[in-house]
Each structure stands twice: as structure tokens, then as C-alpha cells.
Amino acid sequence: MIESKPRIASVKEVAEELQRRSSFVMVSHVKPDGDTLGAGLALGLALKKLGKNVWYFQQDSVPRNLRFLPDAELVSNELPQAAREDALYVFCDMSDWRRAGDLLPPVARENMLDIDHHLGNSLFGKLNFVLENECSTGSVVMRILRELGVAIDARIATCILAAIMTDTGAFMHSNTTPEVLEVSAELMRLGADKERITREIFANKRVAATRLLGCIIGAMRFAHDGRYCYSYVDDAMLAQTGADGEDTEDTVNVLLGQEGVDVAALFKAIEGEIRVSLRSSGRLNVQAVARLLGGGGHFRAAGLTFEGTLSEAIVSVEAALVAQGL
Ligand code: AMP
Ligand code: MN
Ligand code: MN
Numbered sequence: 379m380i381e382s383k384p385r386i387a388s389v390k391e392v393a394e395e396l397q398r399r400s401s402f403v404m405v406s407h408v409k410p411d412g413d414t415l416g417a418g419l420a421l422g423l424a425l426k427k428l429g430k431n432v433w434y435f436q437q438d439s440v441p442r443n444l445r446f447l448p449d450a451e452l453v454s455n456e457l458p459q460a461a462r463e464d465a466l467y468v469f470c471d472m473s474d475w476r477r478a479g480d481l482l483p484p485v486a487r488e489n490m491l492d493i494d495h496h497l498g499n500s501l502f503g504k505l506n507f508v509l510e511n512e513c514s515t516g517s518v519v520m521r522i523l524r525e526l527g528v529a530i531d532a533r534i535a536t537c538i539l540a541a542i543m544t545d546t547g548a549f550m551h552s553n554t555t556p557e558v559l560e561v562s563a564e565l566m567r568l569g570a571d572k573e574r575i576t577r578e579i580f581a582n583k584r585v586a587a588t589r590l591l592g593c594i595i596g597a598m599r600f601a602h603d604g605r606y607c608y609s610y611v612d613d614a615m616l617a618q619t620g621a622d623g624e625d626t627e628d629t630v631n632v633l634l635g636q637e638g639v640d641v642a643a644l645f646k647a648i649e650g651e652i653r654v655s656l657r658s659s660g661r662l663n664v665q666a667v668a669r670l671l672g673g674g675g676h677f678r679a680a681g682l683t684f685e686g687t688l689s690e691a692i693v694s695v696e697a698a699l700v701a702q703g704l
Contacts, residue, residue, distance in 0.1 A: 384501035392507045393525040395491065401431040401465040403457060407477040408437050409653075411627075412444055412544030412579055414471035417493065417515035419449045420537035421468060424528045433461045437479030441624045446578045447540060448533035455481050466491055471515035473674045474500045493518055495545075497665045498674055513553040516541020517561060532569025539570035540579065547631065548580050552660060552678065587625035590615060594629050594644070601696070602704055604638045608695075610645040610688060623648050630655040641699060645684075645691055652684040652691045662702055670698045 396402075402425055404418035415436065422432040434453040444450060467485045469475055473496040475485070492503030495512040512518050516538040523530055530538075542562055546554045549562070566572055593615040600607050611626050626646055633642035634657040641662055644655045654671075656664040657679055664680040671694060673682020684691040696704075 384503075384506055386501075386509075387505040387507050389507065389521050389525045392491065392493075392505055392522055395466070395505055396425065396522070396526060397428075399430070399464075399466040401433075401461065401463075403433045403435050403461050403465045403467045405467055405469045405475075405478050405482065406434075406436040406453075407470075407472040408479045409623075410436055410438055410441060410444070411471075412447075413514045413516055413541040415440065415444055415450070415453070416447060416537040416539075416541030416544065417470040417519045418468065419447055420516060420534045420541070421470070421493075421519050421522065423449060423534045423537065424523050424526065424530070427528055427531075428526070431460070431465075433457055433465070435461075435467075435478070435482060437481045441627075443579050443582070443624070444540075446574060447537055457483065465489065468493060469503065470494070470519070472496070473498055475502045493522070495676075496674060497676055498669060513551075513555070513558050514541045514545035516545070517558065520561060520565075530565075530568050532571070535565040535568040535570035536575065539565040539572060540575045543572075543575055544579065547628075548576065584621070584625060586619050586621040589619035590621035590625050591629055591632065593619060594626075595632070598633060598636075600636075600639075605640040606643075606696070606699065606704060607633045607636050607639045607641075608643040608645065608692065609633060610647060610692075612647040612688070613649065616648065630657050633657070634659060641704060643695055643699075645688055645695075647688045647691075652686070652688060654682050654684055654691060654695055656680045656682075656695075662699070662704060664702075667695070667698045667702050670701065671695065 404422045406414035406418050426432050436453045437455050440450050440453050468491045470493050488504050490503040492506040494508045499508040509518050594609045598609040630644040640659045642657045646653045658664045663677050665675045668680035668682045671682045
């Protein structure tokens with residue numbers, strides 16, 4: 379039998395599936411951000427209001443700046459037996475289930491719901507609700523909550539607004555459409571604590587993080603007539619400043635923010651792994667660049683994990699950028 383290509387589910391199908399099931403595991407991606415976690419927490423909180431059982435699985439611990447989110451204290455990388463039996467696993471904000479990490483127990487496709495906004499999602503779920511034009515998975519979840527008719531309380535609203543603000547860079551990125559601002563206004567009216575989100579996620583930088591930014595700026599290089607800016611961070615820089623991997627989160631945007639820069643890359647050689655963050659001003663599709671090297675993401679923000687040395691990573695990424703028209 380020829381299997382038909384998976385298609386994008388309708389919001390009605392998703393809501394019906396959520397109504398039908400009684401137990402859920404909300405799954406976020408490795409190196410979690412406010413979108414994967416905020417989206418999962420928002421949907422989890424709403425499902426609990428409908429009387430459902432909800433667990434939260436995330437391989438990595440909750441980053442310091444996201445611990446204020448409601449229910450974040452319930453997030454774990456272990457699941458009780460009850461959650462393993464007939465739960466629906468809801469993957470938020472990942473183009474493939476493998477982004478959940480190796481600690482996730484095996485899950486049958488029948489029990490996978492894929493909620494996302496990445497380009498090139500592998501449509502791995504029984505149902506795939508992937509809206510590439512949405513700014514965030516949080517706003518995709520908002521559509522589902524409306525269809526479910528569940529009352530959005532202040533805790534849920536805070537999780538969704540945190541997701542939106544994470545992926546729009548606090549409303550600065552080009553994915554901030556009028557609709558994004560409208561839904562954000564609605565979330566604020568529902569009680570979302572914007573001030574707290576701003577403080578916890580975007581302000582409050584640790585001194586160590588600022589010192590680390592100094593190192594990264596010190597190592598900054600420009601190429602291709604100043605259109606490409608890249609830098610790196612390694613274990614020695616972390617040790618020298620007292621910072622950790624979490625403190626590298628949005629530094630790549632500083633590189634992209636330099637005058638004349640079209641593409642920025644930050645190479646993170648941390649604990650034996652090389653992860654690369656790519657950002658584009660909009661001229662070049664960095665998702666296509668990342669995909670050439672086994673990663674993924676969006677047109678203007680993408681990433682990958684590189685097998686090899688730091689200098690090999692720098693050479694390979696530059697070659698992939700050139701192949702995409704840098
Ligand atoms: P980051 O630079 O880590 O903030 O990631 C930017 C975007 O690329 C996010 O949407 C990620 O989900 C995506 N991304 C990062 N690393 C990978 C990877 N190894 N594979 C697929 N997508 C990735
Ligand atoms: Mn994410
Ligand atoms: Mn996202």
C-alpha cells in the first residue's frame with residue numbers, strides 16, 4: 379500500500395483529538411526557549427482546566443530566565459509509568475521529534491501530535507498542525523485554545539505572550555505583524571504579565587553574561603565586504619567569565635545588528651559539542667543553509683549541530699552560505 383503524504387491538520391481535527399484523549403505529555407525541544415516551553419505550558423494548563431492529566435517532558439532543565447512561567451516547576455526529564463501508557467505526546471516547536479532529545483521514551487506515531495511553525499517540518503505526528511506563517515508556536519497554540527473554547531486565564535496568557543515575545547525578539551523581528559500585536563494586546567487584557575516577561579527574559583542580565591558578550595564581541599570577524607559577521611564562544615571563555623551556555627542565548631543578534639551585516643553566525647564550542655546559531659537580515663534564507671548541514675529553523679533564524687572541529691565548522695558554514703548566495 380502506498381502511504382499518502384501527511385498533510386496539515388485542521389484546527390478542528392486537533393481540538394477533537396485533544397477532547398477525545400484523557401492524558402497528555404507536553405514535550406519541548408532540547409536547549410529549550412520561551413516558545414517551546416511557553417507553548418507547551420499554555421496548552422498543558424488549558425488541558426488541565428478541561429480535567430485532563432498532563433505531564434511535561436523536557437530533556438534539559440528549565441533555563442533560569444524561564445523558571446517564572448506557571449507550571450515550570452513540574453517540567454521533568456522523567457515520566458511516570460502512567461504517562462507512558464496511553465498518553466498523547468504533544469511536541470511543541472520542533473521540526474522533528476528527534477529535537478526532543480535521547481531521553482524521550484519511544485512514542486508511537488499514533489500518539490504524536492506535532493504543533494509547530496518551522497519551515498520543513500517532517501510532519502512526524504499522527505496529526506501535524508504546522509503553520510509556517512505564525513510567529514511562534516505559542517500563537518499556534520492560541521488558535522487551538524480558541525477552537526477548544528477554553529477560558530484563557532492570566533497564567534495561560536502569560537505563557538503564550540512569553541512564547542510570542544521570545545520568537546519576535548520582544549516584537550522587534552519582522553515576524554511581528556499587526557495580527558501578532560493584536561493577539562498580544564488581547565493576551566495582556568486577559569492578564570498576561572508583560573512586565574514580568576520583559577524583566578525575566580529580556581532584562582536582568584547576569585554580569586557574567588555581559589562579560590561573556592565582551593569576549594564574543596572581541597572575537598568578532600567580518601567577511602564578504604562586511605555582509606557576514608561571525609564569532610565563537612568556547613569553554614575557556616565560559617570559565618574565564620563564570621558564564622554558562624544559557625548566557626549565550628541572544629548574543630548572535632548583536633552580531634546581526636552590526637551595520638551592513640546581512641548574515642551572522644555564532645559558533646558555540648561547549649562541552650565537546652559545536653552548535654551554530656545563524657541569523658539573517660532577510661536577504662538570505664539561513665534555514666536552507668542550516669539544512670545543508672543537517673540543521674533547520676526559519677528563514678531568518680536557524681541552527682545546527684556540527685560534527686567536527688571549530689575551524690571545520692567555520693569553513694563549512696561559510697561554504698554553505700556562499701552556496702546559498704552570500
Ligand atoms: P538558535 O540559534 O538555537 O536560537 O535556533 C534558531 C532556530 O533554529 C530555532 O528555530 C531552532 O529550533 C532551530 N534550530 C537550532 N538548532 C537546530 C538543529 N540542530 N536542528 C534543527 N533546527 C535547529
Ligand atoms: Mn524554539
Ligand atoms: Mn518557535
